[in-house]
Amino acid sequence: MKKSKAAPNGWKRGRHEKRCEEVPAVAEMRPLIGIMACLRPGNPPFREQATYAAMSAAANRMGAVCAVFSPAAATGCRHLLAAYQLQPNGEWRKSTIPLPDVVLERTFCSSPEDERAVRAARAHLTKQGVLLLSGKIGGKLTTYRILSNFGQVKPFLPATEPFVSPAGLLRRLSQQNAAFLKPDGSSKGLGCMRITASAAPGTACLDEHSGRRYHAEGRDADNRLFNRSFDNRKELAKWVKGITAGRRYLVQDDLRLTGKDGCPFDLRSLVQKDHAGGWSVTGIAVRQGSKGGVTANLHGGGKALSALGHLTEQFGPVRAAKQLKQIKSLSLAIAGILEERFGRLVELGLDFGIDPDGRLWFLEANSRPGRASFREIQDPLAAESSASRPIAYALRLASARPRAALRNIYTFRNSEKGVSFRRIYP
Numbered sequence: 001m002k003k004s005k006a007a008p009n010g011w012k013r014g015r016h017e018k019r020c021e022e023v024p025a026v027a028e029m030r031p032l033i034g035i036m037a038c039l040r041p042g043n044p045p046f047r048e049q050a051t052y053a054a055m056s057a058a059a060n061r062m063g064a065v066c067a068v069f070s071p072a073a074a075t076g077c078r079h080l081l082a083a084y085q086l087q088p089n090g091e092w093r094k095s096t097i098p099l100p101d102v103v104l105e106r107t108f109c110s111s112p113e114d115e116r117a118v119r120a121a122r123a124h125l126t127k128q129g130v131l132l133l134s135g136k137i138g139g140k141l142t143t144y145r146i147l148s149n150f151g152q153v154k155p156f157l158p159a160t161e162p163f164v165s166p167a168g169l170l171r172r173l174s175q176q177n178a179a180f181l182k183p184d185g186s187s188k189g190l191g192c193m194r195i196t197a198s199a200a201p202g203t204a205c206l207d208e209h210s211g212r213r214y215h216a217e218g219r220d221a222d223n224r225l226f227n228r229s230f231d232n233r234k235e236l237a238k239w240v241k242g243i244t245a246g247r248r249y250l251v252q253d254d255l256r257l258t259g260k261d262g263c264p265f266d267l268r269s270l271v272q273k274d275h276a277g278g279w280s281v282t283g284i285a286v287r288q289g290s291k292g293g294v295t296a297n298l299h300g301g302g303k304a305l306s307a308l309g310h311l312t313e314q315f316g317p318v319r320a321a322k323q324l325k326q327i328k329s330l331s332l333a334i335a336g337i338l339e340e341r342f343g344r345l346v347e348l349g350l351d352f353g354i355d356p357d358g359r360l361w362f363l364e365a366n367s368r369p370g371r372a373s374f375r376e377i378q379d380p381l382a383a384e385s386s387a388s389r390p391i392a393y394a395l396r397l398a399s400a401r402p403r404a405a406l407r408n409i410y411t412f413r414n415s416e417k418g419v420s421f422r423r424i425y426p
Contacts, residue, residue, distance in 0.1 A: 193218030
């Protein structure tokens with residue numbers, strides 16, 4: 001006797017519409033939102049677990065299902081893929097799911113292998129007809145050049161140019177005595193550094209050829225602090241050439257974005273699409289670094305503070321309110337400009353700085369923003385909205401498309417000689 005085909009984990013088996021009375025109708029299946037994230041060691045094997053748990057809870061409240069999967073799981077799959085789903089007890093369980101209706105990409109690549117896997121997964125999911133919301137934007141220099149064409153934003157952009165050689169950096173140091181270097185494509189403050197020039201002891205003045213010493217401080221690509229001094233131009237040039245080798249760097253003016261206490265700080269504005277498809281500012285938080293540091297990123301040991309409270313301490317209540325209003329206006333304008341240039345976006349983390357004189361600067365845009373700042377400052381509304389808005393927007397897009405689950409189950413039934421599998425969602 002021919003052995004019957006086993007059903008995938010979490011699925012019910014039926015043949016020619018028989019023995020399926022206990023299974024909910026396919027048309028009543030809940031929308032499936034996928035989150036694509038790179039694998040990391042651990043259980044579950046991905047980062048940002050708190051964020052994905054909040055997004056899964058939001059999806060459940062909206063009558064949908066959310067699952068997290070890796071690029072490798074998506075590549076080559078036809079109808080089913082391995083993923084992780086949050087259970088009612090708060091644990092993540094590995095399961096098999098059909099292709100999602102919409103995929104939110106939250107990939108953070110740490111190797112060339114990760115990058116290749118993400119590219120392959122994007123191509124395959126698109127070929128399968130899945131709506132992929134990658135939200136990818138260009139590097140910092142590309143973003144700077146785009147925004148510099150808009151009069152509303154240009155006054156808030158620090159002078160930025162590509163790092164070409166140590167010689168160009170030395171020319172800038174001869175004019176301004178300080179410069180800020182950062183990688184074109186990294187985030188979290190990794191690889192950022194401040195380089196300053198000063199007169200050597202016993203030297204009456206600074207000149208381009210003698211009596212100068214140099215100092216570099218910041219974080220390397222592995223998030224380790226460094227603090228180095230150089231006795232002459234040649235030593236600095238050799239070190240800079242080595243640390244920037246193989247990477248695109250930018251050179252900016254050193255803005256000295258510090259508070260009265262000497263601690264660096266910036267402001268993260270999280271701007272997201274809402275359920276109607278329009279841009280909204282979900283929240284703004286201050287990120288403060290350690291005294292004498294170069295960056296304020298949370299991954300570098302910084303802490304989150306209330307934006308209104310911190311700015312009020314620095315500049316007074318009237319000016320603080322005006323600055324926040326300006327940040328919100330610029331955030332919406334920048335989001336619209338970048339979406340017009342790069343295509344459909346879901347969310348952006350926009351970083352602003354304010355110098356000791358109170359002047360506002362736009363620093364950079366991130367298409368994979370975190371949410372830890374809002375949890376840390378105990379802003380429950382912003383924390384909840386930061387998780388629910390991407391899900392609501394994804395569901396809005398899913399509602400306007402043929403259901404991926406319906407399409408793929410139909411295909412699967414016909415390709416497997418009449419055997420159909422229907423997902424039973426928790």
